[in-house]
Amino acid sequence: MRILVVSDAWLPQVNGVVRTMQTVVAELRARGDVVEVVGPDRFPTLPTPGYAEIRLALAPRRRLARIVDEFRPDAVHVATEGPLGWAMRAICRRRGWRFTTSFHTKFPDYLHARTGIPKSWSWALMRRFHAAGSGTLCATPTLAAELRGRGFAHVVPWSRGVDLSRFSPDAAEQGAAEAWESLPRPIFLCAGRVAVEKNLEAFLALDLPGSKVVVGDGPQRAALMRRFPEVHFTGWRENGALARAYARADVFVFPSRTDTFGLVLLEALASGTPVAAYPVTGPLDVIADSPVxxxxxxxxxxxxxxxxxxxxxxxxxxxxxxxxxxxxxxRDSLLHCS
Structure with missing residues (x-):
């Protein structure tokens, strides 16, 4: 099958959406499917306000249409609700093509946290975007129930995975030690984008024994480093360094209330590190009442x-x-909804 994936979140961005789509695309190609991913890297771009490292495609519709015509897809998946997503949505509607979408991010909550824009406005726009597709894939039963409650139709469950060879307790024995590993134990670790929507302050302000470590970077890092000088901020860690950080921590703390899944939860667990979190979408589905x-x-x-x-x-x-x-x-969702 010739599968076209259009996503505003793509390499060189580092986030859960990119990791999910990158891994799924690799799995499909290994099975023999021809998969074309169209991301912002193919277009002139502008930085996202507040996130200079995230680039958005500028007026992509004409060029995107040419790429689509050259590829001749059997199925189309629109992964995000950014400029590329809206452009592909318009192309499909004009041509009468069926397509699927996926719901990765609670942008209404993010926008409200950063700008104060009423959530109801953003949810209405998101609902309109996804209503044009023949199926909206989402990561967890809890999120699916929320979306249906907000008026989303054709919601399709689509869970996530973890690379057990990359994230493993064995990673603790590999590579050199980092400075934070000599801090008093226990080590409470948080990893991900350092931004307001991740609710890091709820973790950093806790009175806990031992030490707190934050792996990652983002627009809030400098301000949080000033406010919490006792916390060790490592910056980004990828590949082996990230796996070692998970495996060498005592508890992984996930303070976000707005994530739709949280791949980092699985990565920490695969590394043998237990998770502490709020009982919200993501943790409720990954952890539930398990003793992990x-x-x-x-x-x-x-x-x-x-x-x-x-x-x-x-x-x-x-x-x-x-x-x-x-x-x-x-893949099954593409076949069923196309």
Missing amino acids: GALDEDLRAACLRALQAKREECRVHAARFSWSACAQRF
């Missing part, structure tokens, strides 16, 4: 309880999530 972590509206209590989890059980729990199954579900 703790969910609590009192995040400090969750952090302390997570210390009691058995690391070997964390690894076993993560192994239930397969990228192979994720890719198959994606």
Whole structure:
């Protein structure tokens, strides 16, 4: 099958959407499908306000139409609601093509946190965008229920996976030690984009024993480093360095209330590190009542309880999530909805 994926989130960006689509595309190609990904790297771009590292395609519709004509897809998936997503949506509607979409990010919550724009306005726009597709893929049952409650139709479950060979307890024994590893134990680690929507302050302000470490970068990093000088900020860590950070921490803390899944949860668990989080979309579906972590509206209590989890059980729990199954579900959805 010739599959066209259009996404405003693509390399060289580093985030969960890119990691998901990159891995699924690799799985599909390995099975023999021809997959073309169209991202902002093919167009003139402008920086996203507040996120200079994220570039958005500028007036992409004509050039995108030419790319589509050259590729001749059997199925089209629109992964994001940015300029490329809207342009591909318009092309499909004009030509009478069916297409699927996916819901990765609660932009209404993000925009409200950063600008104060009423959530209802943004949710109405998101609902309109996805209503044009024949199926909206989303990562968890909790998110699916929320979307249906907000008036989204044709919601299709589509879980995630984790690379068990990359993220493993064995990573703790590989590579040199970093400065933060000599800090007092236990080490409470948080990894991801350092931005207001990730709710990092809820973690950084906690009165916890041991030390706090933040792996990642973003627009809020400098301000948070000034406010919390006792916290160790490492900056971005990728590949082996990120895997080592997960494996060498004592608890992974996920303070976000707006993520739709949280790939980092699976990466930490695969590394043998228990999770502490709020009982919200993502953690509710990945952790639930499993003994591999703790969910609590009192995040400090969750952090302390997570210390009691058995690391070997964390690894076993993560192994239930397969990228192979994720890719198959994606392909099946294209066939069913196209």
